Amino acid sequence: MIQAILVFNNHGKPRLVRFYQRFPEEIQQQIVRETFHLVLKRDDNICNFLEGGSLIGGSDYKLIYRHYATLYFVFCVDSSESELGILDLIQVFVETLDKCFENVCELDLIFHMDKVHYILQEVVMGGMVLETNMNEIVAQMEAQSRLEKSENFPVTLHLSTR
Amino acid sequence: MPAPIRLRELIRTIRTARTQAEEREMIQKECAAIRSSFREEDNTYRCRNVAKLLYMHMLGYPAHFGQLECLKLIASQKFTDKRIGYLGAMLLLDERQDVHLLMTNCIKNDLNHSTQFVQGLALCTLGCMGSSEMCRDLAGEVEKLLKTSNSYLRKKAALCAVHVIRKVPELMEMFLPATKNLLNEKNHGVLHTSVVLLTEMCERSPDMLAHFRKNEKLVPQLVRILKNLIMSGYSPEHDVSGISDPFLQVRILRLLRILGRNDDDSSEAMNDILAQVATNTETSKNVGNAILYETVLTIMDIKSESGLRVLAINILGRFLLNNDKNIRYVALTSLLKTVQTDHNAVQRHRSTIVDCLKDLDVSIKRRAMELSFALVNGNNIRGMMKELLYFLDSCEPEFKADCASGIFLAAEKYAPSKRWHIDTIMRVLTTAGSYVRDDAVPNLIQLITNSVEMHAYTVQRLYKAILGDYSQQPLVQVAAWCIGEYGDLLVSGQCEEEEPIQVTEDEVLDILESVLISNMSTSVTRGYALTAIMKLSTRFTCTVNRIKKVVSIYGSSIDVELQQRAVEYNALFKKYDHMRSALLERMPVMEKVTTNGPTEIVQTNGETEPAPLETKPPPSGPQPTSQANDLLDLLGGNDITPVIPTAPTSKPASAGGELLDLLGDITLTGAPTAAPTPASVPQISQPSFLLDGLSSQPLFNDITTGIPSITAYSKNGLKIEFTFERSNTNPSVTVITIQASNSTELDMTDFVFQAAVPKTFQLQLLSPSSSIVPAFNTGTITQVIKVLNPQKQQLRMRIKLTYNHKGSAMQDLAEVNNFPPQSWQ
Numbered sequence: 004m005i006q007a008i009l010v011f012n013n014h015g016k017p018r019l020v021r022f023y024q025r026f027p028e029e030i031q032q033q034i035v036r037e038t039f040h041l042v043l044k045r046d047d048n049i050c051n052f053l054e055g056g057s058l059i060g061g062s063d064y065k066l067i068y069r070h071y072a073t074l075y076f077v078f079c080v081d082s083s084e085s086e087l088g089i090l091d092l093i094q095v096f097v098e099t100l101d102k103c104f105e106n107v108c109e110l111d112l113i114f115h116m117d118k119v120h121y122i123l124q125e126v127v128m129g130g131m132v133l134e135t136n137m138n139e140i141v142a143q144m145e146a147q148s149r150l151e152k153s154e155n156f157p158v159t160l161h162l163s164t165r
Numbered sequence: 166m167p168a169p170i171r172l173r174e175l176i177r178t179i180r181t182a183r184t185q186a187e188e189r190e191m192i193q194k195e196c197a198a199i200r201s202s203f204r205e206e207d208n209t210y211r212c213r214n215v216a217k218l219l220y221m222h223m224l225g226y227p228a229h230f231g232q233l234e235c236l237k238l239i240a241s242q243k244f245t246d247k248r249i250g251y252l253g254a255m256l257l258l259d260e261r262q263d264v265h266l267l268m269t270n271c272i273k274n275d276l277n278h279s280t281q282f283v284q285g286l287a288l289c290t291l292g293c294m295g296s297s298e299m300c301r302d303l304a305g306e307v308e309k310l311l312k313t314s315n316s317y318l319r320k321k322a323a324l325c326a327v328h329v330i331r332k333v334p335e336l337m338e339m340f341l342p343a344t345k346n347l348l349n350e351k352n353h354g355v356l357h358t359s360v361v362l363l364t365e366m367c368e369r370s371p372d373m374l375a376h377f378r379k380n381e382k383l384v385p386q387l388v389r390i391l392k393n394l395i396m397s398g399y400s401p402e403h404d405v406s407g408i409s410d411p412f413l414q415v416r417i418l419r420l421l422r423i424l425g426r427n428d429d430d431s432s433e434a435m436n437d438i439l440a441q442v443a444t445n446t447e448t449s450k451n452v453g454n455a456i457l458y459e460t461v462l463t464i465m466d467i468k469s470e471s472g473l474r475v476l477a478i479n480i481l482g483r484f485l486l487n488n489d490k491n492i493r494y495v496a497l498t499s500l501l502k503t504v505q506t507d508h509n510a511v512q513r514h515r516s517t518i519v520d521c522l523k524d525l526d527v528s529i530k531r532r533a534m535e536l537s538f539a540l541v542n543g544n545n546i547r548g549m550m551k552e553l554l555y556f557l558d559s560c561e562p563e564f565k566a567d568c569a570s571g572i573f574l575a576a577e578k579y580a581p582s583k584r585w586h587i588d589t590i591m592r593v594l595t596t597a598g599s600y601v602r603d604d605a606v607p608n609l610i611q612l613i614t615n616s617v618e619m620h621a622y623t624v625q626r627l628y629k630a631i632l633g634d635y636s637q638q639p640l641v642q643v644a645a646w647c648i649g650e651y652g653d654l655l656v657s658g659q660c661e662e663e664e665p666i667q668v669t670e671d672e673v674l675d676i677l678e679s680v681l682i683s684n685m686s687t688s689v690t691r692g693y694a695l696t697a698i699m700k701l702s703t704r705f706t707c708t709v710n711r712i713k714k715v716v717s718i719y720g721s722s723i724d725v726e727l728q729q730r731a732v733e734y735n736a737l738f739k740k741y742d743h744m745r746s747a748l749l750e751r752m753p754v755m756e757k758v759t760t761n762g763p764t765e766i767v768q769t770n771g772e773t774e775p776a777p778l779e780t781k782p783p784p785s786g787p788q789p790t791s792q793a794n795d796l797l798d799l800l801g802g803n804d805i806t807p808v809i810p811t812a813p814t815s816k817p818a819s820a821g822g823e824l825l826d827l828l829g830d831i832t833l834t835g836a837p838t839a840a841p842t843p844a845s846v847p848q849i850s851q852p853s854f855l856l857d858g859l860s861s862q863p864l865f866n867d868i869t870t871g872i873p874s875i876t877a878y879s880k881n882g883l884k885i886e887f888t889f890e891r892s893n894t895n896p897s898v899t900v901i902t903i904q905a906s907n908s909t910e911l912d913m914t915d916f917v918f919q920a921a922v923p924k925t926f927q928l929q930l931l932s933p934s935s936s937i938v939p940a941f942n943t944g945t946i947t948q949v950i951k952v953l954n955p956q957k958q959q960l961r962m963r964i965k966l967t968y969n970h971k972g973s974a975m976q977d978l979a980e981v982n983n984f985p986p987q988s989w990q
Contacts (some may be wrong), residue, residue, distance in 0.1 A: 014984045020223050023293065025259045032225040049526045052488040086495055087455035088415045091405065113180075114173055116223065117216050120252055128324045129292040131361055135405075135412040143317065147282050151245045 004130040005089075006064060007034070007079040008123065010112065015039040018112045019102050019119050023130030035057045042075050052086055055079060057068065071095045073109050095135055096126055102141050121147070169202050171193075172216045179224075194228050203234055207876040211238055212249045219253055223676045232257050232264050239271045247275070251290045260296040269299050275291060276306040281671050284310070285321055292325035300329040304336050311343040316352035319670040323347070323358035327365045337366055337373065348386045351409050353408025356390065364697040367423050376426065384424055384434045391417050391438055395445060400985040411452040419443070425467030432468040439464055443476055454484070454492050458499070465503050478503065478510040487516045490526050497521065497532035515540050519549070522556045530556075534564060538571040550589060560598050565600035569593050573605055583616040584662060585621050595630050606642050613647060622662040624651040629666070632676060636685045642693045645680060648673060650696025650752060670708045674698065678715060692726055695719060699734045705747040713738055728925045819890040872988050877981040878964060882909035883938065885918075885964070887981070889988040897957070899988050909970070916968040918948055923961060927953040938968070952989075960989040 010019035017035050026034065037056040045053070047070070055064035059079055067089045068077040076093050080086075097107075103122055104111040113117055125140045127133060134140055170178075175195060182188035183535070215234055224226035235257060238250025258265045268290070275287035277513040288310065293302060295496045307329060310322035330337050340362070347359035367374040394409045421439075425432040442460045446455040457480055462478040481503075484496035500518070504511045507557065513637045518540065521533035531975050534556065541549045550572070558569045572593055580586035588611055594601065613623050627644035635641045652673055658665035680686050680694040695716070716738065719731035737745050834865045874888040892898040907913050915934050922928045933948035955958065962981040967974070 017223055021256075025261075025294075028225070046525075050494040052491065052494055052528060052530055055315075057810075078782070085415050085419070085455060085459055087451060087458055087491065087877075088412060089492065091411065091452055091455060095405070115177055116220055117249065117252065121248065124252075124289055127322060128289050129237070129328045131324050131327060131358075132412065133320060133324055133358060135357065137355060139354060145245075147248070150280070150282060151821065153250070154243050154245050156335070 004129065005078055005080050005082055005127055005132075006059065007077075008033055008127065009038055009075075009077045009079070010119075011035065011039055011075055011077075012073050012085060012109060013043075013075075015043075018109065019116065019123070019160065021120070021123060023127075030058060038066060038077055039075070040076060041066065051090060067093070068082075069097075071097060074112070092126075095137060096147070099126065099137050099140050102137060103144055169198060169214055169217075170209050171213060172220060175217050176220065187427055188224075189226075192221055192224070194857065196226070197222070200230060203230070208241070211241075212246050212418075215249050215253050219249075219256055222256060235272070236264065236267055236876040239268060239275075244283060246281065249288055249772075251286045255290055255293050259294055265294070265296065266298065269302055272299070273303060273306060276310065281315060284318055288318065288325045292321070292328040294327075295328060295332065297332045300332045302338070304329050304333070304339060305868070308339055308343055312339065312346075316355050319350070320352070320354040323355065323362045327362050330369065334369060334889055336368060339682040341373075341376075344379070348383075348390065353413055355579040356962050357413050360387075360413070360420050364416070364420045364423060366418070368451070374423070378428060378431055384421065384431045387417050387421055387424075388435060388438045391421075391442070395442060405451050406450040407447060408450075408452050408456065411456055414456050414853045415586065418456070418463050420862065421624070422463040422466050425469075427468070429468050430452055435463075435467070436469060436473060440473060440476070440894055443473075448483075451489070451491070452491070455973055456494075458484075458492075458495055462499060465499070465507070469476070475510055478507060478514070482514040482517060485514060485521065487659060489528060492519065493524070494526070494529050494532065497529060497536060500533060501536050501539065505535065508540075511536075512540060514741040515549075519552045522552060527561065529943070530560065531564065532832055534560075534571070535566060538575060541575045541579060543581075544812060546575065546581060547585075550576065554589070554592055554596070557593065562600065564689075566599045566602055567603045569597050570605065572749055573608070577612070584617050584622070586730060587613070587616060587619050587626075591623075591626050591630065594640040594643065598640035599631075603639070606639050608644050610646050613643070614650075614752055616752065619662070620651045621654040621660040621665075624655045624668060625660050626669065628655055628673070628676070631680070635676070635680050635683060637686055638685075638690050641680055641686065641690050642881050643698045645677065645690070648677065649693075649700040652697075652701045652854075656705065670701075670705045671711070672892045673701070673705075674711055674715070677701075683721075688724055688822050691724065692730060695727060695730050695734075699730075699737075700749045701740075706990065711898075747971060755904045760922060801945060875981075875983050875985065876963075877903070877983075878966070878977075880977065880979075881970075881975070883907055883913065883966065883968075887964075887984075889985070891988070897955045899952045899954060899960070903950065905938050905946040906942050906944075907940055907950075908942050910940050911971050912940050913938040913968040913970045913975075917947060917966070918946075919965040919967075920950060921963045921965075922952065923958070925954075925956050926960070954989050957990060960984040 004023070005021070006024050008019065008021045009017065011017045015036065018036060020031065022031060022086055034056070037058055041053055041056055043158075045068075051068055051115075053066040054062050054067070055066055060081075064079050064081050065086065066079050067086055068075055069090065070076075076092060076097065078089050080089055099122060100107045100112075100119065103118070104115070121146060122140065125134055125143055166467070167471070179188055182191055195217065199232075202210060202214055215231055215238060216497055218228045218231040220712060231253060235250045235253035238246045239254065241247060254265070254268060258268075272291055272295075273285045275283050276772075278287070288307070291307070295303070307322055307325050310318050311326060313319055313322070326340050326343075330340070333537040334541070340916065344359070344363060344366075347362070350355065350356055350359065351830060363377065367377055370678075371837075387545070391414060394414055397409060408414075421431075421435050426434055427771055431559055439460055442456065445701075446456050446460075448457060461480050463479040464473050469477075481496045481500055484492045485500075487493060487496075493887050497518070500514070516536075518533055518536050519531055522537065523531065524530055534553075537549060537553060553568065553572055553575075557565060557572065560568060568589055576589045580589070590612070594609075613620070616623070624647045627647050631641055631644045635644075642811060650669075654660075655668055658667060658669055661667075664981040677694050677698050681691055681698075686694070698712055702709050705712070716731050716734045719727050720735055722728045722731060772817065805852050872891065874886055876884060877887045878885040883905065884904055884907075888902045888904070890900040890902070892900070903918065905916065905918065917936050918929060918930075918933065920930065929951040931951070933946050935946055938944075938946050952960065963978065964981060965976070965978050967976045969975070
């Protein structure tokens with residue numbers, strides 16, 4: 004099970020924070036900070052697996068992270084998930100973001116935090132992997148945005164066919 | 166009131182803040198605006214406000230006042246509102262707030278909504294944070310959706326069901342019928358989540374597991390799906406780096422692992438497919454390796470045939486050589502798990518594992534170190550130890566303590582020779598001396614004491630080691646102790662193992678005094694040094710005055726421990742000088758105590774030969790063996806096992822009692838607190854069951870249960886009677902109490918009673934009450950004998966009595982055959 008998904012930049016500013024287990028607010032922020040410090044220490048040629056920090060469950064949990072440009076994507080998982088599989092999952096998630104935002108960069112994540120959450124919701128639900136097919140996810144996202152748009156602009160333009 | 170700003174605006178504003186305080190100010194302003202907007206109950210802008218609130222929540226600011234607003238959004242008709250409302254609920258709400266129960270009705274309605282995306286939202290929220298009450302109420306709806314043909318909803322319903330089962334395990338049965346058709350789906354998303362659901366059910370309930378194995382024929386179904394995935398050609402929708410849906414493959418392999426564990430039939434059914442996956446998977450990318458890794462774990466966990474297991478371990482071995490550090494890490498972790506069960510197979514990869522000790526990555530080094538310790542055995546100890554010592558030299562400080570402890574344990578178990586053992590310890594002490602754990606020092610000292618022939622060599626090497634540098638406390642402690650004990654050997658240059666060095670007594674005292682004075686020495690180390698100096702007063706000849714001076718200086722030390730020691734040693738010099746040499750004599754060999762170091766189970770580490778030499782000390786002291794030999798000679802029988810009696814320990818004069826305490830703390834853990842007087846003889850270690858049966862008196866049958874006592878010997882006025890007791894808990898134990906009485910007019914002094922029994926018995930003689938049998942039957946000597954008779958043979962005994970009577974030494978031998986049957990049957 005995935006306990007938490009954290010995305011923060013090279014300075015530790017959170018860009019996406021999603022916990023699948025309940026922690027009080029202050030602890031959540033502490034966890035983000037602690038995870039950032041743990042991950043920052045890692046050299047680039049070291050493996051991508053870490054023991055979890057003390058706040059998030061210690062040695063029962065692993066932190067699996069990937070570093071893309073200015074962002075760290077960190078998944079905190081327990082032993083029921085395959086470590087190498089989660090690495091692939093992070094890749095799928097990032098590629099999906101890329102497809103949805105067209106060459107995603109940090110600014111996209113900053114200004115569209117809600118949309119990132121919705122995309123994540125299609126990939127991971129309740130701490131478990133829901134869908135890994137990128138095209139499927141993108142199609143669903145597009146359908147939902149169309150639904151939103153139609154609600155907000157109820158007056159449809161009638162194109163003249165004459 | 167102006168329209169609330171959009172989320173984008175807010176974010177832009179916040180990003181312009183240059184300090185934390187500025188940001189806090191902006192956020193507080195916006196929060197106030199949001200709060201007033203909420204109070205106005207404005208539907209149009211509610212979702213915008215909640216979005217902003219969620220953003221601020223992510224930055225760490227309180228957002229609880231938005232919880233009710235989320236509920237209002239959920240109740241709205243618009244999809245846009247519902248979407249942000251549900252997200253807010255998932256981020257801000259949890260079971261502990263009562264507010265969440267209000268959602269139940271909304272979710273129920275939305276589960277039946279006409280738009281699938283709304284249904285999806287409801288399922289998602291329920292599956293993330295539904296409480297047990299909510300789950301109970303809505304489980305029926307979820308179950309219905311599990312059977313729908315809409316794959317988008319079906320996969321969400323499956324994961325939601327997992328959450329429901331986690332919260333309310335009793336509802337698991339409810340979902341069972343719906344699972345029948347789940348694996349017939351074509352949609353991979355549904356397949357994936359179905360496998361997750363089945364995994365959860367199998368893990369939670371052994372009954373379910375059995376059901377799925379037998380009735381549902383789950384294994385063949387999974388094997389079929391897996392086969393399709395591997396065999397089918399390129400399918401663009403599920404392809405990840407050339408492999409068809411690796412996530413699903415990994416999931417299926419994991420479920421197969423659970424199904425095959427401890428079950429022969431299932432394991433057999435999956436042998437082929439596992440072999441196929443293991444050999445056919447492309448390993449150039451991470452996805453292929455993920456599948457292989459999962460396959461290996463599955464093979465190791467189920468009852469697979471040995472060929473398959475070897476294949477699995479070889480795959481792990483190949484992983485170890487992979488360039489990708491993640492793969493190496495994962496391989497080391499799994500090898501650590503399998504080293505217990507498939508030890509020999511893992512041994513084959515030992516050299517690769519040892520190479521990983523030199524890796525740059527900290528996590529890999531740690532795993533390699535643990536694995537190396539697990540692989541050490543009598544055959545490879547020399548080579549492995551070289552590598553491990555080199556590792557100890559160069560590794561990070563956080564490893565050194567664990568590595569040192571591991572090396573000590575491995576060396577103790579598998580040392581090929583004492584010299585090698587001592588050398589290894591020396592090496593560890595000198596390279597990582599300050600990281601050695603405190604409890605290792607007593608163990609090391611005991612080890613050194615027990616290698617009697619190595620004393621000179623050891624003390625010489627230790628002396629040389631601290632000559633240059635005495636900052637590493639454990640090293641200095643061990644060295645100080647040894648120098649104190651064996652300083653005479655050091656000075657006399659007796660070393661055979663290596664070139665003896667010329668050391669004068671003054672030089673030795675110099676180094677010990679420097680340790681005492683040094684700021685780097687801890688209080689414990691100083692204590693060791695002072696006691697060592699004191700002990701040298703009996704071993705050195707020309708420098709006793711210097712020692713006296715040093716000791717008297719520390720009589721006024723600020724450190725209370727040192728002061729006490731110095732004062733008492735001073736007293737030893739002044740008032741009790743006659744006892745000094747006896748008290749400070751060489752330590753006897755200590756009983757081996759079970760190490761309470763950081764290992765668990767004793768493993769044989771794949772050895773087939775008997776384990777090499779143990780460091781159990783033989784009981785020292787020439788006296789007992791000669792007495793036993795006497796018995797053998799005199800009695801002539803070789804079916805008799807000699808018994809070594811315990812001579813009464815002569816206690817030193819009570820005034821020296823406090824000094825004994827001092828020496829007591831030098832005798833380390835577990836050593837008997839016998840004062841090292843020449844007359845005392847250490848007890849030989851007895852089989853524990855003798856003592857077990859006699860742990861407390863009430864276990865015994867009293868004399869009233871009627872084993873008759875016998876007169877074992879009666880001659881020349883000396884009469885010895887035996888009374889018997891049997892143990893209730895251990896029927897092979899008999900306790901005999903002898904009473905010796907003297908009917909003559911003169912006392913019998915220096916009375917010693919010895920006994921011997923046939924080989925099938927075991928005997929233990931406890932200390933007698935005294936050594937004088939008073940005349941005229943005015944008193945008796947009592948002594949207790951414990952006899953172990955596991956084969957219930959007839960008890961026989963030969964006794965030997967020696968005493969002084971009427972000025973002459975008397976000695977007699979006799980055989981006792983009249984034991985009553987109740988004493989041994």
